[in-house]
Amino acid sequence: MTETSARWHNTALPAAERVEALIAEMTLREKVAQLYGVWVASSPTGGDVAPFQHDMNEDAVELDEILPHGLGQLTRSFGSAPVDAAVGVVSLARSQKRIVAANRFGIPAIAHEECLAGFTAWGATNYPVPLSWGATFDPSLIERVAKRIGTGMRSVGVHQGLAPVLDVTRDPRWGRTEETIGEDPYLVGTIATAYVRGLESTGIVATLKHFIGYSASKAARNLAPVSMGRREFNDVMVPPFELAVRDSGVRSVMHAYTDVDGVPSAGDETLLTGLLRETWGFTGTVVADYFGVAFLKTLHGVAGTWAEAAAAALKAGVDVELPTVKAYGDPLVAAVETGELDEAFVDRALRRVLLQKAEFGMLDPDWSPLPDGWTDADLADIEAVRGRIQLDTAEDRALAREVAERAVVLVRNDGTLPLQAATDIRIAVVGPLADDQFAMLGCYSFPSHVGTLHPEVPIGIELPTVLESLRAEFPGAVIGFEPAVSVDGKGDGVADADAAGIDRAIAAARDADLVIAVLGDHAGLFGRGTSGEGCDAASMRLPGRQQDLLDALIETGTPVVATLVEGRPYSLGSAAQRSAAIVTAFFPGEEGGPAIAGVLSGRVNPSGRLPVSIPSLEGGQPATYLAAPLAGPSEVSNIDPTATFPFGHGLSYTSFEWTDATTDASETTTSGELTVSLTVTNTGGRDGIENVQLYLHDPVASVVRPVNRLVGYASVPLAAGASTRVSFRVSADIAAFTGRDYTRVVEPGDLELRLGASSGDIRFGLPVTLTGPLRRVDHTRTLRVPVTIG
Secondary structure, X not given: OOHHXXXXXXXXXXXXXXXXXXXXXXXXXXXXXXXXXXOOOOOOOOOOOOOOHHHHOOOOOOHXXXXXXXXXXXXXXXXXXXXXXXXXXHHHHHHHHHHHHHOOOOOOOEEEEOOOOOOOOOOOOOOOOHHHHHHHOOHHHHHHHHHHHHHHHHOXXXXXXXXXXXXXXXXXXXXXXXXXXXXXXXXXXXXXHHHHHHHHHOOOEEEEEEEOOHHHEHHHOOOOOEOOOHHHHHHHHXXXXXXXXXXXXXXXXEEOOOEXXXXXXXXXXXXXXXXXXXXXXXXXXXXXXXXXXXXXXXXXXXXXXXXXXXXXHHHHOOOEEOOXXXXXXXXXXXXXXXOOXXXXXXXXXXXXXXXXXXXXXXXXXXXXXXXXXXXXXXXXXXXXXXOOOOOOOHHHHHHHXXXXXXXXXXXXXXXXXXXXXXXXXXXXXXXXXXXXXXXXXOOOOHHHHOHHXXXXXXXXXXXXXXXXXXXXXXXXXXXXXXXXXXXXXXXXOHHHHHHHHHHHHHHHHHXXXXXXXXXEOOEOOOOOOOEXXXXXXXXXXXXXXXXXXXXXXXXXXXXEEXXXXXXXXXXXXXXXXXXXXXXXXXXXXXXXXXXXXXXXXXXXXXXXXXXXXXXXXXXXXXXXXXXXXXXXXXXXXXXXXXXXXXXXXXXXXXXXXXXXXEEOOOEEXXXXXXXXXXXXXXXXXXXXXXXXXXXXXXXXXXXXXXOOEEEEEEEEEEOOXXXXXXXXXXXXXXXXXXXXXXXXXXXXXXXXXEEEEEOOEEEEEEEEEEEXXXXXXXXXXXXXXXXXXX
């Protein structure tokens, strides 16, 4: 061992010094090998779980050829095919030992997995999707979820999780709306930051994605170009990432697939280096979205060769190519050797990668790939360890149910709900999703994402349907079931079958005392579902003939409870005004069925709030609440885009009274702060959770501003008859926006701080005035509004 190598093995030295010593000993090929992953379990044809996967895999990876140089990452050892968790530990450990033995420095690979709504592995807990996280309006709850997810991932030897998604919903027709937290940047930022804190607290590297602008693609089509002004980009899309980078301790960021105004994110140095690193001070790794570096050549046309794509991405700031080697292999080596790319860019990325590996102890001479409690003897016999690890424990399921219960939104109720302990009531449960296990799951759940490609393998978790849960919740009721229609109306003979099914449903409704219509989405990938990646919607009408079914059921005169299990909001037609009740659950996970049944019975008092508005029109006029005055109804357009149910809306089985709303000052300076307070009282007969939302209204500004903008919120649990004081400490920084010169400014003038139960239900408007000079602020400004309850 040379003196230099002894230095990088020396755990008493600072990590940075060890990394520099290691880099000094590495050849160019050994350096480059640390900058890519391999995905040996990927599907070569059809059944893709990543965009254009089949096109990107025409060149098979020969591990025996590449491993002697080293390896940066292992892609989805658990998330590519069904594997028992303990067997997966053995497989991953064996792979790591092979990697360590093959390269002369003995450096292992970082193992990454998806964890959008739970660890995407066979048998792992399926939590509600991020849109349901937003519906809870409770960051602390989501932090607990992330801790459980991270604990499971670390228990099997995983190092990095590709979550959370911080894209802000701009048009819910986008298929990946289910993966977003909502349509408001403050809600997205605060919930996502909590998730990152939870994941990082377990040792897992969290990954912010998709940096930045992905959700604003034209016509809500996946991977379509993004055309938005710098001001919208800065004030809507950037803040969630800014908050998470600054406050969460996140260690990785993933670039977006899209181009913004013609510049692909993967090749945007201003974004990945200028904003992220030089302005915000981010020091972690930037990883490519799957095949994103190659897309600079194949999709965007800004690179003519693989070497040009590699050079563009590396210069921009993409440190690691995922999921497998393409441009960052031989083409990157060639780009350096021919002088097209300075080797300093390779060293820059390598330094970040190795520092992260040092944090995991991967540069230590005694590093082991085995999780705590495992020994080398456990690797000898796979069958002996099968079943040793449980990734869906009772504790996990209890938390999954808690989140699902908190996320269900009671949207409308004419008094029909709760049903209480209904006895002898005749309930017709109707709809294609009522008895479908997969109705509970988003597209990045393991059963939906990968499991459907392996129908011979059991689903791996308990997954009660809504119908099963209703029968368990109402044992004394007479419950019939009629699926009536297909989810999407596609396929030979489906049209006739759906028509006949609607007739059967009408008959069942007329014979019942109550109809529970379970409708919505079936998650999938690239057109294999009605929601999910690559499953974009042409309109906001329920898929297939589900809206026809719902309208027909309402016409029978039997009370209808529309129960939506979905990945995006739909317009709902006449049901918005004529249904007995509307209950919405955004892919509520493995405990979603019992959670929905509990809300219908009243066992659960609903407290969820809409993280996305429910549109009134189905025909291409979706919009979010975060809009300027001219985005609303006007006398010069015949189209009224007002949402039927606005962002933040949600009902309860108890009642709350808001009183004594005050500010502690009527004015403050452009660098000052003030406190907004009110008293909330539970005036009903049962315990409940009220949600208080604080909005900012800026009536006169140098640029057009949204009518309302969420700047704070509080979930307030109150026993029946109890009351409490809720206070928000608001800095003038919160009023900052991107001015005419594209710097962030706090302008003097009049504002209104609005306390509301939703963006459309403002209870108090409190005028305040900012005095003093116009003030320019930067990334160090105050981003949060602290809340005190009690």
